[in-house]
Amino acid sequence: MLNSKYAGLLGLTVLSLAGATRGHGQSLGNSPYSRLGLGDTYFNAGGVRQMGMGGAGIAAPNGVQVNELNPALLFYMNRTTWEATAIGQYKTVSNSVTSQKTGSGKLGYLALAIPLSSRWGAALGLKPFSSVDFESNELTRVNNNPTLAQVLNRYSGEGELSEAYIAQGVRIAKGLSVGVAASYVFGSIDMSTATQVIPDVVTSDNELEKTILLDHIHYSDFKFRGGAHYRGKFAKTLSYNLGATYGFQTKLNGERALTLNRQSAVGSQIGENIILESGEGKATVPALAQFGISIDNNKSWSANIDVAQQQWSKFRAFNERGGTVGVPLDDTWRAAVGGEFAPDPSSVENYFKRVTYRAGLSVAQMPYRPGGQVLYDRAVSWGFSFPVSASALDATTLNLGFAYGQRGNTDVRQLSTGLTERNVKESYIRAQLGISLNNRWFIKRRIE
Numbered sequence: 001m002l003n004s005k006y007a008g009l010l011g012l013t014v015l016s017l018a019g020a021t022r023g024h025g026q027s028l029g030n031s032p033y034s035r036l037g038l039g040d041t042y043f044n045a046g047g048v049r050q051m052g053m054g055g056a057g058i059a060a061p062n063g064v065q066v067n068e069l070n071p072a073l074l075f076y077m078n079r080t081t082w083e084a085t086a087i088g089q090y091k092t093v094s095n096s097v098t099s100q101k102t103g104s105g106k107l108g109y110l111a112l113a114i115p116l117s118s119r120w121g122a123a124l125g126l127k128p129f130s131s132v133d134f135e136s137n138e139l140t141r142v143n144n145n146p147t148l149a150q151v152l153n154r155y156s157g158e159g160e161l162s163e164a165y166i167a168q169g170v171r172i173a174k175g176l177s178v179g180v181a182a183s184y185v186f187g188s189i190d191m192s193t194a195t196q197v198i199p200d201v202v203t204s205d206n207e208l209e210k211t212i213l214l215d216h217i218h219y220s221d222f223k224f225r226g227g228a229h230y231r232g233k234f235a236k237t238l239s240y241n242l243g244a245t246y247g248f249q250t251k252l253n254g255e256r257a258l259t260l261n262r263q264s265a266v267g268s269q270i271g272e273n274i275i276l277e278s279g280e281g282k283a284t285v286p287a288l289a290q291f292g293i294s295i296d297n298n299k300s301w302s303a304n305i306d307v308a309q310q311q312w313s314k315f316r317a318f319n320e321r322g323g324t325v326g327v328p329l330d331d332t333w334r335a336a337v338g339g340e341f342a343p344d345p346s347s348v349e350n351y352f353k354r355v356t357y358r359a360g361l362s363v364a365q366m367p368y369r370p371g372g373q374v375l376y377d378r379a380v381s382w383g384f385s386f387p388v389s390a391s392a393l394d395a396t397t398l399n400l401g402f403a404y405g406q407r408g409n410t411d412v413r414q415l416s417t418g419l420t421e422r423n424v425k426e427s428y429i430r431a432q433l434g435i436s437l438n439n440r441w442f443i444k445r446r447i448e
Helices: 009-023 048-052 071-076
Strands: 080-094 099-117 120-141 149-173 176-199 210-235 238-247 250-263 269-285 288-296 301-310 332-341 356-365 376-390 394-408 412-414 420-422 425-439
Touching: 048 332, 048 356, 048 376, 048 394, 048 425, 071 120, 071 149, 071 176, 071 210, 071 238, 120 176, 149 210, 176 250, 210 269
Parallel strands: none
Antiparallel strands: 080 099, 080 425, 099 120, 120 149, 149 176, 176 210, 210 238, 210 250, 238 288, 250 269, 288 301, 301 332, 332 356, 356 376, 376 394, 394 425, 412 420
C-alpha cells in the first residue's frame, strides 16, 4: 500500500505545476545576450545532480534522483521520487567602460518519477526552456543636427518559456533501454524599445515625451525527444555506459502583437496604443543532439563525459532569420566532464562518508557572433547530496549544486561606420538547492 506520508505526492506535483506556471517567470538578472533568439536557452543540461557535474549525465544512471536528461535512464529508477529545486544567480555584467551587478532567484524545476514495473519507468515535470531578461541604454546625437538634441534609446525585455513534459523509459534487452519524452512548451516574451529625444535645453515647450515600441509574443506547442542507453561491464565491479538523446526540430506556434504608444516624462500614457502588427507565426527551434559516456562501480562513484550540438543557424521566428531582432544565430556545441563520489554510502558511524561529492567542468560555444567573433561560456561546477533520513522504504536527500563561470568578453571593435562596438562579458555564480523524496510505492504490507 502507499505510505500515507507520500500518497499525496502526485497531487502535490500537479498543484505545484499549476502554481509554477504563474511563478516561473522570475528573472535571474540582466543578461544582454538574452535579447537574441528565444533568449537564454538551457541546453537540456539536467537537474541539480547534473549541475554539480558540469551538466554531464546523458549516460549516468541513478536509482534515487531524477535524471530527465535522457528518458531512457528512467528505467533505472527503483523508487518513486519527487524532486523540486530553487535556483539563484549573482552576476557582474560588464564591457570595456562600465559594469553592473545583478541577480535574483526563482523556481528551478519540479519532477516526479515512478518505477511502473521492473522494466519500465516514467516521469512528469516542469522545467525552464528559455528566459529573456535584459535592459540597456544607448545615447546618440540626432542625425544632421549634432548640437540641438540627443536621442536616448532604452532596450528592455522579459519573459520565459517553460516546458511541461511526460517521459518514459523501457528496457528492451539486457543492458539496453530506450525512452521518449513529450513536452509542451509555452510562455510569453515582451521586448520594448523606448525612444526619447533629449534637447540640450529643456523648456515647457519640449517636454521629454518618449515613444515605446512593444513587441509581445506568446509561444506554445509540442516538442519530442528520444533517447537510448546501454550498460555493460568491464569487470565485476566496473561498468561502462553509453547514452544518446535527440530532440527533434520543433516549430512553435506564436501569436505576435506589435504596438506603439507615447508616454510623458513621468510615465503616464498619452493617447491610445497604436497596433502596428498583429498575427500568427512560428518559431523554428533546431534539433539538439547529445551523447555521453560514463564509467562507474555501481556503488560509490562515476565519471562522465558529455557532448552536444545544436544548429541555431536554422532558427527562424516569424519568417525572420535570427528572430524578430533580426540578428542571425550560429551553430553551437557544448562539452562537459564531471564525476561524483560517496566514500561509503552505507556507513553508520561517519555521516560525511554517506555524503555524495560532485565536481565538473563545461565549455559551450554561444550562438552569437559579434563582428564574426566566436564567444564561449566556460564554467566550473561542484555539488553535494546530503542524506537527511533513510529507511528500508523511504529516504530524503538535500541536494546542492554550484557553478562559477564567464561568458563573452569585453573586446572593442571599430566599425566601418566610425562607431565603436563593445562586447559584453557576464561573470556569474549560480546555486541550486533541491530536495529529493524517495518512497517505495505499491508494496503490500504483510501485517495490516
